[in-house]
Amino acid sequence: MSAQKPRTLFDKIWDAHVVETLPDGTALLYIDLHLTHEVTTPQAFDGLRAAGRKIRRPEATLGVIDHNIATDASRYTGIVDPESRLQVETLEKNAAEFGMPLIPLLDERQGIVHVIGPELGRSLPGMTIVCGDSHTSTHGAMGALAFGIGTSEVEHVLATQTLLQKPAKNMRISVDGNLAFGCSAKDIVLAIIGRIGTAGGTGHVIEYAGDAIRALDMAGRMTVCNMSIEGGARAGMVAPDQTTYDYIAKTPNGPKGAALARAMEWWKTLPSDAAAHFDTELRLDAHAIAPQVTWGTNPEAVLPITGVVPNPADVADEAKRTQMERMVQYMGLTPGQRLQDLKVDVVFIGSCTNSRIEDIRAAAAIAKGRKVADGVRAMVVPGSGLVKKQAEAEGLDRVLREAGFEWREAGCSMCLGMNPDKLTPGQRSASTSNRNFEGRQGPGGRTHLLSPAMAAAAAVAGHLADVRDYQPKETV
Amino acid sequence: MQAFTTLTGIAAPLPKANVDTDQIIPARFLKSISRLGFGKNLFANFRYKEDGSENPDFVLNQEPYRKAEVLIAFENFGCGSSREHAPWALLDFGIRCVIAPDFADIFHNNCFKNGVLPVRLPKEVCAQLMEDAKLGANARITVDLEREVVVRPNGQEIAFKIDPLRRHLLLNGLDDIGQTMQHAPAIDSFEAKQKAAQPWLYA
Numbered sequence A: 001m002s003a004q005k006p007r008t009l010f011d012k013i014w015d016a017h018v019v020e021t022l023p024d025g026t027a028l029l030y031i032d033l034h035l036t037h038e039v040t041t042p043q044a045f046d047g048l049r050a051a052g053r054k055i056r057r058p059e060a061t062l063g064v065i066d067h068n069i070a071t072d073a074s075r076y077t078g079i080v081d082p083e084s085r086l087q088v089e090t091l092e093k094n095a096a097e098f099g100m101p102l103i104p105l106l107d108e109r110q111g112i113v114h115v116i117g118p119e120l121g122r123s124l125p126g127m128t129i130v131c132g133d134s135h136t137s138t139h140g141a142m143g144a145l146a147f148g149i150g151t152s153e154v155e156h157v158l159a160t161q162t163l164l165q166k167p168a169k170n171m172r173i174s175v176d177g178n179l180a181f182g183c184s185a186k187d188i189v190l191a192i193i194g195r196i197g198t199a200g201g202t203g204h205v206i207e208y209a210g211d212a213i214r215a216l217d218m219a220g221r222m223t224v225c226n227m228s229i230e231g232g233a234r235a236g237m238v239a240p241d242q243t244t245y246d247y248i249a250k251t252p253n254g255p256k257g258a259a260l261a262r263a264m265e266w267w268k269t270l271p272s273d274a275a276a277h278f279d280t281e282l283r284l285d286a287h288a289i290a291p292q293v294t295w296g297t298n299p300e301a302v303l304p305i306t307g308v309v310p311n312p313a314d315v316a317d318e319a320k321r322t323q324m325e326r327m328v329q330y331m332g333l334t335p336g337q338r339l340q341d342l343k344v345d346v347v348f349i350g351s352c353t354n355s356r357i358e359d360i361r362a363a364a365a366i367a368k369g370r371k372v373a374d375g376v377r378a379m380v381v382p383g384s385g386l387v388k389k390q391a392e393a394e395g396l397d398r399v400l401r402e403a404g405f406e407w408r409e410a411g412c413s414m415c416l417g418m419n420p421d422k423l424t425p426g427q428r429s430a431s432t433s434n435r436n437f438e439g440r441q442g443p444g445g446r447t448h449l450l451s452p453a454m455a456a457a458a459a460v461a462g463h464l465a466d467v468r469d470y471q472p473k474e475t476v
Numbered sequence B: 001m002q003a004f005t006t007l008t009g010i011a012a013p014l015p016k017a018n019v020d021t022d023q024i025i026p027a028r029f030l031k032s033i034s035r036l037g038f039g040k041n042l043f044a045n046f047r048y049k050e051d052g053s054e055n056p057d058f059v060l061n062q063e064p065y066r067k068a069e070v071l072i073a074f075e076n077f078g079c080g081s082s083r084e085h086a087p088w089a090l091l092d093f094g095i096r097c098v099i100a101p102d103f104a105d106i107f108h109n110n111c112f113k114n115g116v117l118p119v120r121l122p123k124e125v126c127a128q129l130m131e132d133a134k135l136g137a138n139a140r141i142t143v144d145l146e147r148e149v150v151v152r153p154n155g156q157e158i159a160f161k162i163d164p165l166r167r168h169l170l171l172n173g174l175d176d177i178g179q180t181m182q183h184a185p186a187i188d189s190f191e192a193k194q195k196a197a198q199p200w201l202y203a
């Protein structure tokens, strides 16, 4: 037997899931966990029904309602918008008809699909995980290969538990050293996207490595992996380690006892071999990262909070200049203006990027003893019912409410403008979500992406603010 | 799925990079449970003004581009979300082919599943085709998947490459689920082996 070629984390998970390789190199890849939600599945179930097909492994499938529901008390009295209601009812009906496990809307485990998978212990190292949702990359934080798929692929996975896939290229991004005061996982990933651009990861799976990544808790790793797609990558992942195992041991549905010990034996073989080949490598110095905020309409348009709005006239390339002019105009900015002077109308703390208990703690630490500035609407939307419950047990909801934040029910909320939580045209938001595209949070809305602590600082300041001015030094 | 063989039609120029899926079909229109009907909201934020009336400046509201079957754009077309509503909206409008220097991965995949052909051509070629497209109705372009060429209005042929399996499926309008179902015995034996080695996945 020839010695095995050194492999990356991605290679190992990939190899372990290839059912067959077709003559042209396409792999039939086995899928261990298929998560579904109401928006991207109705047409897939229609397809199954039309062809008389069944779900191959309902127990490897889990549905949840998250995108188009209200996050205020109105969810308890029924969904008002008729189209949203139909979409939710369609998922409920399909789940019943096809035997797919579904977390009901009013269940305490309900939440954003990418928050609940890891939290319940369903997303595990070494797995292949898919969902009809681009931010499925989040689950890569568990040391899994997790990626978003389209609705036709959802149907394919439902029917066959497999996908036709071409192998991706390997990219490693190492973030070395310690994060600086006031910075978090969100700042790391925004800085990375600022470096590689929105298409920098196209065709690649990114493995995040280095001491700064190893030092992150699971929530932080999820924040980083979540935004891999914003850098164009198919998936993002972090090798499993003790932090991962400790996290899994505490989840309600993760393997326990002997099963966990056996699983860990395999998981420990997953990290990339020392000599493994990466097609692309990038290193960043963690200490050089300052708190980040986006100023434009894609996540690559990002700067340290101390920065100023760039001037399109300084850009030589015509297409880039035109795009920048459009961004400056859409965002209602003036070149040279200080980012910290931008007044905000809305602050949104939530989304699958930053709605975990750690994120809410970070926001509450800034909000504590302060007040949301006049004229600012600030909302905190926990990622799941379990996060909400935990936060309430810690009294964080009280801290936030006393400061003037709204404390909401779990869901995608203002991350995207398809439920009642929306920006109105021209409103400016400081948002912990992942996309600042034109109209993403509602038509004409202007989104600045930042970390939960930065968002809380913006809420109390009334304008984008440097969290370092609000954070007690000794807490770091 | 509708097969794609060859198409001769009007190409609409959209000289932008990073056209994301929120631009192609904004999230507020994703509530339908059907695959049809998204065409009227394709590029809605550009096509309609705030009062709902048409914006005459947007290319797809101009003649002859209301009937465009090909769209020419710049880098990283289709970035953003995984929504298959993006190719559904293009298709429902009548666009069967998008030509750009490169595409975001998931969007690229989704196109093939719906009979929409994404053609990658170098930026300079896209810029040339963009100029052709600006000539309107007299400048039809042909996209021939069989021969893998784009034919410019002046008759010049430009070769492109599509993955052979995808080309085969698209030319014949084949559904990949049916194909994969033929591998059921291999999937069965994979599951049996995995269940023995990783029982926690089957608990």
Ligand code: SF4
Binding pocket: A066, A067, A112, A113, A114, A133, A135, A351, A352, A353, A411, A412, A415, A416, A433, A434
């Ligand atoms: S929170 Fe936002 S990005 Fe995450 S799944 Fe929901 S809509 Fe998508």
